[in-house]
Amino acid sequence: MNSPSLPSKVGVIGLGAMGAGIARTLRQRGHEVHVCDIRPEAAEAFAREGGVACASPLEVASQCQIVISVVINAAQTEAVLFGDQGAAAGMAEGSTFIMCSTVAPGWSESMETRLLELGIHYIDAPISGGAAKAASGQMTMMTSARPEAYAAAGRVLDDMAGKVYRLGNRAGVGSKVKIINQLLAGVHIAAAAEAMALGLREGVDAASLYEVITHSAGNSWMFENRMAHVLAADYTPLSAVDIFVKDLGLVLDTARASKFPLPLSATAHQMFMQASSAGFGREDDSAVIKIFPGIDLPGTPPQEHS
Structure with a gap:
């Protein structure tokens, strides 16, 4: 069951079949959603629906306390964070990065450590259910994170999905x-x-x-x-x-x-x-x-x- 949430600025990077649905769900549930995609036209289309289009992950991160990455794999996630115009450079201390890709558990564990060193919370949060369930807010999330990360972004997780499983207090279990x-x-x-x-x-x-x-x-x-x-x-x-x-x-x-x-x-x-x-x-x-x-x-x- 989705918990009530205060409107917040949330970033979504990656507007494929799942990411686009997540972005729309969050906007429908009252969040101000900033987006970017390697296809600028995808972000611009979302902006016409009432979202905010950004040119890069860095621009998204500089405006949002919570950044959600919905890309294909670990390499793309790495690029989202640390590539040219990457999100990590724009994320303030105490902000939260939610990683929704299917990756090796060990990779996710190491990313949590890497971001913690920068003062950034990390949530290991792979997703399942398909595009239709993402768009309707009924997908499943398999998450694991430190308690402080859940405290910072738990309401956004609940607004993204129909079922959010909290599986452990460290990254890796979700993956x-x-x-x-x-x-x-x-x-x-x-x-x-x-x-x-x-x-x-x-x-x-x-x-x-x-x-x-x-x-x-x-x-x-x-x-x-x-x-x-x-x-x-x-x-x-x-x-x-x-x-x-x-x-x-x-x-x-x-x-x-x-x-x-x-x-x-x-x-x-x-x-x-x-x-x-x-x-x-x-x-x-x-x-x-x-x-x-x-x-x-x-x-x-x-x-x-x-």
């Missing part, structure tokens, strides 16, 4: 939970694609198979959501194949550090790697189904099968 979620998401998508591909290979009508599975015990949220994209032949990237190349890579790196076996994750990672190397990396992650030979996908010309 650990997020990559475990991504383990399941990636394996479920790969399994869904494999099941649909087998049905197509065996000549089962795709729409009928989808109808039966989504009303049977074998269903999963990912089957129901992603195989709908396959039926529609719509591979517009809401979450791209390359996201799971990255995220399942983080899963495997984390497990490898403690010599923990993850056979299903490893197989799913190879499937996404194969799809990416075949040229589908920027397509929707449901495009992993395209690695299977000898099937006629909905919306594509029939193939000759041996």
Whole structure:
């Protein structure tokens, strides 16, 4: 449940599918939202809705006590903070940086230490739920932070999401939970694609198979959501194949550090790697189904099968 919050100046850096929804949600809940994106037109469009467009992370940070980063990975987050016109140079002592990307837990821990040395609070806050839930304020946040960081920015967290899990008093725990979620998401998508591909290979009508599975015990949220994209032949990237190349890579790196076996994750990672190397990396992650030979996908010309 969202707690009442006083209007405040909040910065959002990164206006992709999730970041744009977060920015709109915060503005609708009474905050003055300053934004920037590598695409200036995205920030300008948000300004026309009532937000404030900024030219750089530095400009955002110089005007806001709370800065939210919603970019793809650790490297982009590093650039947001410490690159040319980076936010860290403009953040006042006692301000808060909320990191919403999927990153290695150890990286998040080290970033907390780095920002603490500058007097900046840090919240490890990966997100899940998709663009629609971000836009409606119903996404999930898996957070961990020092108590003083929660004290400074907890109300903004509650205004961003439907569920905010506070998982620990240091950075890293939120990222650990997020990559475990991504383990399941990636394996479920790969399994869904494999099941649909087998049905197509065996000549089962795709729409009928989808109808039966989504009303049977074998269903999963990912089957129901992603195989709908396959039926529609719509591979517009809401979450791209390359996201799971990255995220399942983080899963495997984390497990490898403690010599923990993850056979299903490893197989799913190879499937996404194969799809990416075949040229589908920027397509929707449901495009992993395209690695299977000898099937006629909905919306594509029939193939000759041996």
